[in-house]
Amino acid sequence: MPLLVQAMQNSISNFSDIINSLKPHLDLLIYDFYQPWAPKLALSQGVPSVYFATSGATPVSFAHHLYTYKKISTFPHLTIDLKNQEKVDSREIVAIMKNAAKDFAFGSFNLSTDIILVNSCRGVEGKYIDYLSILCKKQIVPTGPLVNHNFNDTEEEKDIHSSDIMRWLSEKDEHSTVYISFGSEYFLSETQIEQVAKGLELCSATNFIWVIRFPHGETRKCIEELLPFGFLQRVKERGIIVQKWAPQAKILSHPSTGGFLSHCGWSSITECMYFGVPVIGLPMKYDQPINARLAVETGFGVEVERGQNGHFVGEEIAKAINKVFNDKCIGESFRSKARELSEKIKIDEDQEATEAAEQISKLCIKNKY
Structure with a gap:
C-alpha cells in the first residue's frame, strides 16, 4: 500500500x-x-x-x-x-x-x-x-455491489487447469466444499500455511479448494515443503491446492461450494453476498477486520478466533469451518441469511445502478450549462 x-x-x-x-x-x-x-x-x-x-x-x-x-x-x-x-x-x-x-x-x-x-x-x-x-x-x-456475474470465459478461465477445478467441484455434494483464498495482495507465511493445513485436516468431512499464492518475483517454492509432511497424500480425495489463478466467482456461484475461508477483502465479501455463500473470516489488515465484523453482524459469517497477539491456530480454523459445514442448526442459519442477502442484492442492483447513473448524468448536464 x-x-x-x-x-x-x-x-x-x-x-x-x-x-x-x-x-x-x-x-x-x-x-x-x-x-x-x-x-x-x-x-x-x-x-x-x-x-x-x-x-x-x-x-x-x-x-x-x-x-x-x-x-x-x-x-x-x-x-x-x-x-x-x-x-x-x-x-x-x-x-x-x-x-x-x-x-x-x-x-x-x-x-x-x-x-x-x-x-x-x-x-x-x-x-x-x-x-x-x-x-x-x-x-x-x-x-450496488460491483460483481462480475457474466461468466464469459476469459483467457484464464479457458485454461485447462481452471476447467479441471470446476470439473472436480462438480463431482462434490451440495454445500460440501470450502473455498480458501486470501486475495492477490496478501501472502501467508510458512507458519500460517501450516496452521491453515492443520485446520483443514481437522475438518475431515469437508472438501476444499485452497489457493496459495507467493509474492511476484519470488521463486515459487515447492508446495510440499511448506505443508505438513504427508498432507497432500492424506487429503487427496477431498482437497486440491491451486497455485495459479482460480475462477473465484465461478467457484462461489457453484452449488457445491458451501463457504469461503477468506481474508475478507471487500471484493470477496461482496461476491459472497451476491452468490449467497457464508463467510469464514480470517482478516489480515486494512479494512478486512471491519468487513469481517460486518459479515458476523449481518448473520452470514463467522470469524476465526485469534490469540491476544493476533496469531491464529489450526484448531480455531477448524472450529469456524465446522460451524458452517457440520453444525446443522448454525450452518443452516448462515446459509439462509446468505441466500436472503443474495436475493435482496439482486432485486435492488439494477435500481441502485440506475440511480447512480442518473446522479452522475445530472452532474455532467449541470456542468455544461
Whole structure:
C-alpha cells in the first residue's frame, strides 16, 4: 500500500497531461482513495469530480469516524470494532496518511462534487451509508455491489487447469466444499500455511479448494515443503491446492461450494453476498477486520478466533469451518441469511445502478450549462 500511494503521487504530472488531452470532451472525473489530487486538477479545468469509495460504507464510515473524532469507542454501531492487535496494525495506515498529500484520505471527500459513490447497497449497509453521509455532509450514492456475474470465459478461465477445478467441484455434494483464498495482495507465511493445513485436516468431512499464492518475483517454492509432511497424500480425495489463478466467482456461484475461508477483502465479501455463500473470516489488515465484523453482524459469517497477539491456530480454523459445514442448526442459519442477502442484492442492483447513473448524468448536464 505505501508503494502504491507513492506511485500515485508521482503520477500527478502525467495525469494532468491526460486531463488536458481530453478537453473539451471531459464532463466528469471519478477518483478514489489513491488520487486525492485528482479533483483539484479537474477543478482547474472546470470539470466536476466525484469520489468513489471502492470499499464498503462500513469500513469507510468507521475510518472516517476515527479520523474525525480520534476515538473508536464513540462509533455508534458497537458491533464494529478493532481488536487489540488490529489497533496496533492500524497505525501503519495513520502513518501513510501523515506522510501523503494534505488532501489524502478523507480530505479528498470534501472536494467531491455534491455526492460520493460507494461500492455497496443500502439493503446491506443502510445504517452505515446514512452515518457516512452525516460524517462527510454529502449524499452517499450506492452503486450496488460491483460483481462480475457474466461468466464469459476469459483467457484464464479457458485454461485447462481452471476447467479441471470446476470439473472436480462438480463431482462434490451440495454445500460440501470450502473455498480458501486470501486475495492477490496478501501472502501467508510458512507458519500460517501450516496452521491453515492443520485446520483443514481437522475438518475431515469437508472438501476444499485452497489457493496459495507467493509474492511476484519470488521463486515459487515447492508446495510440499511448506505443508505438513504427508498432507497432500492424506487429503487427496477431498482437497486440491491451486497455485495459479482460480475462477473465484465461478467457484462461489457453484452449488457445491458451501463457504469461503477468506481474508475478507471487500471484493470477496461482496461476491459472497451476491452468490449467497457464508463467510469464514480470517482478516489480515486494512479494512478486512471491519468487513469481517460486518459479515458476523449481518448473520452470514463467522470469524476465526485469534490469540491476544493476533496469531491464529489450526484448531480455531477448524472450529469456524465446522460451524458452517457440520453444525446443522448454525450452518443452516448462515446459509439462509446468505441466500436472503443474495436475493435482496439482486432485486435492488439494477435500481441502485440506475440511480447512480442518473446522479452522475445530472452532474455532467449541470456542468455544461
